[in-house]
Amino acid sequence: MTDKVRVRFAPSPTGFLHIGGLRTALYNELLAKQKGGSFILRIEDTDQTRLVEGGIENIVRTMKLMGLEANEGIYLDNKGQVSERGEYGPYLQSRRKEKHAEYAEQMVVMGKAYHCFCSAERLEELRREQQASGRPTMYDGKCRAIPLEEAEKRIAEGEKFVIRLKLPKQGKITAWDVIRDDITFDWSLIDDQVIIKSDGFPTYHLAATCDDHDMEISHVIRGEDWLPSLPKHLFIFESFGWTPPKYAHLPLLLNADHSKLSKRQNDVAVEDYLKKGYLPDAIINFVALLGWNPTGDREIYTHEELIAMFDLAKVNKAGAVFNLEKLDWLNEHYLRSMPNDAYLELVAPHVQDKTDDHGFLDRCLLLVRDRVTLPSQAVELTADLLKEDLDYSTVNITWKTQPKEQAVERLSAVREMLATVKDTDFVAQGARTEFEMEIKKLITEKGWGNGDTLWPLRVALSGNEKSPSPFELLEVLGKDRSLQRIDAAIDFLG
RNA sequence: GGCCCCUUCGUCUAUCGGUUAGGACAGCGGCUUUUCAAGCCGUUAAGAGGGGUUCGACUCCCCUAGGGGCUACCA
Numbered sequence: 374m375t376d377k378v379r380v381r382f383a384p385s386p387t388g389f390l391h392i393g394g395l396r397t398a399l400y401n402e403l404l405a406k407q408k409g410g411s412f413i414l415r416i417e418d419t420d421q422t423r424l425v426e427g428g429i430e431n432i433v434r435t436m437k438l439m440g441l442e443a444n445e446g447i448y449l450d451n452k453g454q455v456s457e458r459g460e461y462g463p464y465l466q467s468r469r470k471e472k473h474a475e476y477a478e479q480m481v482v483m484g485k486a487y488h489c490f491c492s493a494e495r496l497e498e499l500r501r502e503q504q505a506s507g508r509p510t511m512y513d514g515k516c517r518a519i520p521l522e523e524a525e526k527r528i529a530e531g532e533k534f535v536i537r538l539k540l541p542k543q544g545k546i547t548a549w550d551v552i553r554d555d556i557t558f559d560w561s562l563i564d565d566q567v568i569i570k571s572d573g574f575p576t577y578h579l580a581a582t583c584d585d586h587d588m589e590i591s592h593v594i595r596g597e598d599w600l601p602s603l604p605k606h607l608f609i610f611e612s613f614g615w616t617p618p619k620y621a622h623l624p625l626l627l628n629a630d631h632s633k634l635s636k637r638q639n640d641v642a643v644e645d646y647l648k649k650g651y652l653p654d655a656i657i658n659f660v661a662l663l664g665w666n667p668t669g670d671r672e673i674y675t676h677e678e679l680i681a682m683f684d685l686a687k688v689n690k691a692g693a694v695f696n697l698e699k700l701d702w703l704n705e706h707y708l709r710s711m712p713n714d715a716y717l718e719l720v721a722p723h724v725q726d727k728t729d730d731h732g733f734l735d736r737c738l739l740l741v742r743d744r745v746t747l748p749s750q751a752v753e754l755t756a757d758l759l760k761e762d763l764d765y766s767t768v769n770i771t772w773k774t775q776p777k778e779q780a781v782e783r784l785s786a787v788r789e790m791l792a793t794v795k796d797t798d799f800v801a802q803g804a805r806t807e808f809e810m811e812i813k814k815l816i817t818e819k820g821w822g823n824g825d826t827l828w829p830l831r832v833a834l835s836g837n838e839k840s841p842s843p844f845e846l847l848e849v850l851g852k853d854r855s856l857q858r859i860d861a862a863i864d865f866l867g
Numbered sequence: 868g869g870c871c872c873c874u875u876c877g878u879c880u881a882u883c884g885g886u887u888a889g890g891a892c893a894g895c896g897g898c899u900u901u902u903c904a905a906g907c908c909g910u911u912a913a914g915a916g917g918g919g920u921u922c923g924a925c926u927c928c929c930c931u932a933g934g935g936g937c938u939a940c941c942a
Contacts, residue, residue, distance in 0.1 A: 385942050420941055493940080500939095509869045510938065535940050553872070562870055562938095570940040577942050600936040601871055624873080624935095629935060662879065664890095670890040671882025689873095689880080692935065696878050699892045709905085743905040772901070839903035848895035 379591045382443065383466075383571045383581065385417040386428030389642040390435040392695065393596065393626040393634055396660045397866040400623065401594050402441050403661075403683035410591070413459065414443035416775040418467045429455050435643050439653045440676060461540055461588040466580050468779065469587075473575035476583045476613075477536045477568055480522065487570060488524040488534045489520050497520040512537065536569035538578075538605060548603045549594070551621040558604045562715060566605050578602060582609040590618045594685070597622045598633070599693075621685050622663050625692040633697055646700075650747035652719075655703040659832025663693040673706065701746050708745055716742060720751040736800070736849040740841055763836035763858060763863040773827035777866045780829040783821060784866075787830055788859045790815060796852045804848040812844070833862030
């Protein structure tokens with residue numbers, strides 16, 4: 374054993390990377406990076422009945438998109454093939470089946486496990502009786518007393534069997550958890566867990582513990598749902614005389630009704646959030662703060678800052694409701710604080726109405742940035758800006774009770790003034806400020822009101838009653854489009 | 868039912884015996900204003916209940932209540 378921090382994220386490939394799994398992976402990665410240790414990805418695929426096609430690829434790919442790459446274990450090679458790297462392999466658990474079988478046999482020999490020949494029917498019957506009489510449902514130990522020679526004979530005769538842990542029947546065990554401290558369990562209440570199934574594959578309990586040992590894992594960081602089986606895992610370590618890793622059981626992520634986070638109530642696949650346009654940085658930031666906050670008076674952290682500040686012992690004990698409102702806010706924040714180029718690159722692919730005028734398109738996208746929560750929304754937000762012809766029939770170009778004639782008068786005067794502005798000055802840096810000064814000057818000179826001039830102008834330019842200011846619109850649209858729109862509005866009113 | 872874990876604003880959280888219990892999201896209000904956003908400022912809102920321990924408890928202990936997890940030849 375080394376003192377090096379070696380942590381693993383060990384999902385089973387039964388679906389896709391889950392938002393809860395993401396947080397578990399993140400906390401593992403944060404610790405590894407902070408301590409200069411190894412972050413290992415191991416795939417736990419011992420349940421052959423639940424394998425999902427493409428599950429492994431999805432998990433690895435999504436982790437990579439999220440900036441969470443394991444430096445050891447499973448990864449995707451250049452061709453997108455599932456591969457392994459590192460000196461503690463195999464990292465695909467099913468490939469360690471022989472090792473697990475050996476370990477199980479050793480435990481049998483040491484008297485720490487036994488062969489069980491009970492049928493599924495008997496077990497079910499047993500459970501039913503126990504339930505009916507209000508007793509805890511657990512294996513009654515019928516096969517515990519079968520001598521090893523007899524068991525081996527029955528196996529040789531082809532009888533189906535599983536291997537169960539031979540747990541102590543009395544006394545207590547106190548386990549230590551980084552987040553929860555001491556936890557005491559009563560051995561008499563813990564079931565003789567199956568560690569080798571009748572198909573020869575190990576269950577999680579055996580596979581994970583043996584692999585954690587073989588891979589010299591220093592910290593096991595996993596979901597709280599594993600807490601009840603911790604004594605069984607410790608028992609396996611103790612049976613072999615191995616030093617167990619430090620355990621940290623993370624609080625669960627919850628639905629709004631406080632039940633365990635599920636896809637019944639939430640989108641739970643990280644990939645779905647990525648598809649919707651949530652930024653990896655925002656998701657990481659958000660998920661990191663579900664159950665932990667280094668200071669409590671700050672919300673924005675880069676991945677690097679999270680690495681520097683992470684502290685397992687400060688992780689909360691209580692579950693955290695997964696609430697999207699804050700994720701939205703974070704996404705908006707990241708969208709607004711990134712460089713223009715990066716923002717445009719993110720948003721531009723969503724725009725369908727292609728225009729050859731890239732400068733125009735960029736100006737449109739930049740204009741609506743403050744209204745965008747998700748990149749895809751920019752499409753709708755810029756639709757009327759990019760349109761050739763606007764439909765004024767559904768909006769009021771006139772301000773409040775303003776007569777049409779007055780609106781026409783104001784628009785015509787502004788148009789006349791704008792016609793004298795050079796094309797290039799229209800879209801120049803700071804043009805919007807210039808427009809604001811000039812137009813407001815005009816309004817003052819004529820003795821008009823802001824509303825009765827600016828409202829018609831703005832609606833004429835945007836085609837909407839709610840929109841950015843007319844000054845910004847002029848700068849974004851440029852001379853030709855602006856004049857054309859004002860003309861169209863005057864036309865419509867006349 | 869049994870076992871285990873948990874309990875600060877609606878939500879995410881800070882507080883490691885002494886604070887006017889702090890921040891953020893959401894909400895509400897205001898500023899700005901031609902509209903809607905954004906931004907800025909302000910504001911509503913919390914220690915589940917009951918016992919202890921202590922000069923002093925959100926903080927430590929116990930009980931109760933509530934919530935959650937586990938209770939598979941699934942992870």
